[in-house]
Amino acid sequence: ETGVTQSPTHLIKTRGQQVTLRCSSQSGHNTVSWYQQALGQGPQFIFQYYREEENGRGNFPPRFSGLQFPNYSSELNVNALELDDSALYLCASSSRTSGRALDEQYFGPGTRLTVT
Amino acid sequence: SQQGEEDPQALSIQEGENATMNCSYKTSINNLQWYRQNSGRGLVHLILIRSNEREKHSGRLRVTLDTSKKSSSLLITASRAADTASYFCATDAKGNNRLAFGKGNQVVVIP
Numbered sequence: 200e201t202g203v204t205q206s207p208t209h210l211i212k213t214r215g216q217q218v219t220l221r222c223s224s225q226s227g228h229n230t231v232s233w234y235q236q237a238l239g240q241g242p243q244f245i246f247q248y249y250r251e252e253e254n255g256r257g258n259f260p261p262r263f264s265g266l267q268f269p270n271y272s273s274e275l276n277v278n279a280l281e282l283d284d285s286a287l288y289l290c291a292s293s294s295r296t297s298g299r300a301l302d303e304q305y306f307g308p309g310t311r312l313t314v315t
Numbered sequence: 316s317q318q319g320e321e322d323p324q325a326l327s328i329q330e331g332e333n334a335t336m337n338c339s340y341k342t343s344i345n346n347l348q349w350y351r352q353n354s355g356r357g358l359v360h361l362i363l364i365r366s367n368e369r370e371k372h373s374g375r376l377r378v379t380l381d382t383s384k385k386s387s388s389l390l391i392t393a394s395r396a397a398d399t400a401s402y403f404c405a406t407d408a409k410g411n412n413r414l415a416f417g418k419g420n421q422v423v424v425i426p
Binding site for chain 1: 346348350355356357358359360363403405411412413414415416417418419
C-alpha cells in the first residue's frame, strides 16, 4: 500500500461525455503526475502538478485537463470522451524540490475507464 | 517514441531460476527506475539507479546501467511464483519533469 488513493475504481461512460477522476496523494508529497495506460502498453505521461501548478504535459489534447488543490490532492478531467480514452488512469505522487530530478513515484491503484 | 524499450517482452521461467530483462533508452537521463505491476493494478517502485551509478542491488534484484550504451538490465534471482507480474523501466530524462515508460516485460514464474 502506497498511501495514494484514487476514485472511482471503475467507470463506464458514453462517447462525448465528460469524466472527473480523483487522486489523493501520499502525506507529505507535493507533486502529482497522471498517466494513461492502455491495455498491454506502458503508462503514458499526461501531466504533472507541482504546488498547484501544471509542471509539464505530455502529448495529450487540451480536453485532458487537471487541477491540484492546496492539500495536494488532484483531479483529472476529460471532456468529449472518445473510445480510445478507454484505459487505466494512474496517478502517482512524490515529493520534490523544483529543478530536482524525479525520485521514486508512489502510484495509486488506478481508475479503469471504459468508454462505449 | 517511448524512452524505454524492454526486451524480451514476455518471459516464462521455472521457480528458482533467474529472470533477466533489458531496457534501452534514447536520451540523457537523470535516473532510471524499474517498476512492477500485478494484473493491471498500480505500479510498485522496485529500484532507482542514478546516471552516475553502474550497478545497484536490492534484495533479490540487481540492476545495471550502461549510459554509454543507453541501456539497463534488471535481474531477479531465485524467482518465486509471487514474482509473476509485468515489469517496466522508466527514465527521468534531463530537462523533463516526467517518467517515460517502456512497454513492459511480462514475467510468468511457474511453481
